[in-house]
Amino acid sequence: VDEFEIIRTYFATQPETRADVVLGIGDDAALLRVPLGHELVATTDTLVAGVHFLADTDPADLGYRALAVNLSDLAAMGAEPAWATLSLTLPDAEPRWLEGFCRGFYELSREFGVQLVGGNLAHGPLNITVGAYGHVPVDTALRRDGAGVGDAIYVTGVLGDAALALNHVLGRQLLDAVAFASVRARLVRPHPRVAEGLRLRGIASAAIDISDGLLADLGHVLAASGVGARIELSRLPVSDVYRGEFARAGWEPALTQGDDYELCFSVPPGRVAALEALTPMLGCRITRIGEAVSEAGLTVLDASGHRYVARHAGYDHFTQHANKGN
């Protein structure tokens, strides 16, 4: 199999063709038109075999997930996704793997009208790096540094289901078949909250997507904004499956494991009414879990009002690695 033939067969045939793509795959670089009065929003994320996924993962799920985690970053900025690049390092050019990967990738790219406009194909240990690009009207992006004291803190959807699914797959805490079937999609096909991010422009004062765990990611918002926060465990939105597992799992998966790709965002008191008016238009529930305070740090309170101390702060690649050796 020849490199250019792979590109022709699997990538040059991708389904989306946007009017703002002057030149897509097939030149030294892509030529793209950012709408007048908009800023370019650019992000990139990598999935590595054996670290972010198991070697036997369905390639369609990988293709979906590799794009999803990037679109989630655009969602957290309130950006409208437009284009993607794919840098694929592969041990072999297996047609079945490539076909499956593209199927998953294109399923999601089509949903959001994202066109694959370039990339790179190389030989080596499996590594999937996607770049995702979108735009926002000037000065409307949702950033991490805009939360103010008194802002209400919200999350979209439910937390912890992806973690339960991962813990099951890793043999840490087994679920029954029905429960696993219900949470599995949250792990292998996280749905980026793009529509929600767009709706939150002009309402949220800060936002982030929850990839490393609520505590770690909300912590980034607080650090960037120079505020603290108090959240209440009794308010954390979890699924019925999570509630059923609660006696064994406790709060840790929902607080610290990540992979949910929900949005966590802050809303100034004066805009809470606007947010509530918006709620029926959102594709998911939103839940107020606490508020920003002037005292630095993130305080987590349990149902009795006592301070809860999490065992882990969130996923970190290199400390996890260092710990492996201990």
Next chain:
Amino acid sequence: VDEFEIIRTYFATQPETRADVVLGIGDDAALLRVPLGHELVATTDTLVAGVHFLADTDPADLGYRALAVNLSDLAAMGAEPAWATLSLTLPDAEPRWLEGFCRGFYELSREFGVQLVGGNLAHGPLNITVGAYGHVPVDTALRRDGAGVGDAIYVTGVLGDAALALNHVLGRQLLDAVAFASVRARLVRPHPRVAEGLRLRGIASAAIDISDGLLADLGHVLAASGVGARIELSRLPVSDVYRGEFARAGWEPALTQGDDYELCFSVPPGRVAALEALTPMLGCRITRIGEAVSEAGLTVLDASGHRYVARHAGYDHFTQHANKGN
């Protein structure tokens, strides 16, 4: 070592700060401003340990090269470089390696005023994926598909030195110490022809950078443009070192090995005078090596006017890999 600390220490401190970067490293995505009336130009390229470089390569050379090959793609579009992203997958977070890598990367990014605006850090087999972004005024980009019958075909600089250096490193054809010292930089520190690409806007009808070898890359231009070409070996620009090695090396390294990162471009007859007027302003020589013809395919003529047939068409990742098994 902690992932965020690595980002803070090595990447958040990068030297360039551009006014068109609304938000750089440290949020879910970067916010960037493309100038009014310009198109965004986006490219990405990957270097894999053991494939694109040897494991003991000086990390500063790797950092330089990882950015250089991307800026070369922007140069081939006639784009002005502005921003970069870096997705780094590392087996270990070695401070010495990271410090060296950044030194090389920043040396080049500073030269071209490119700001690192985001990226990703993951644990796994060494893989370096850089994204480079720039802009061109609408409708002025140099593309592969613009060459017309009768256009003169040019290359910048000299060809084949990077290949000689690689062949020496791989033990295929040893050079003496003086010769190697002279060509080594062409392999480890290819200098992207950004300034030349910018000057060629409005003059060249098509352009490409020579990464896979002159024959392969010019072949891409011809295929995209729907024309053929005839080039003459006696016109190929090579260095004194290359001339000294010619008896052993022949034309193959200059024609088929790539890694030169020179530009190959076509110029319509009516603009040749404008190109010649420009020559003193370019930082390198340019050489007319042939012309585009209506008959499909690339014909290479030797000094006696006979057709020369190259042994290899250019580097291809997956066929090279397949060949390894044979």
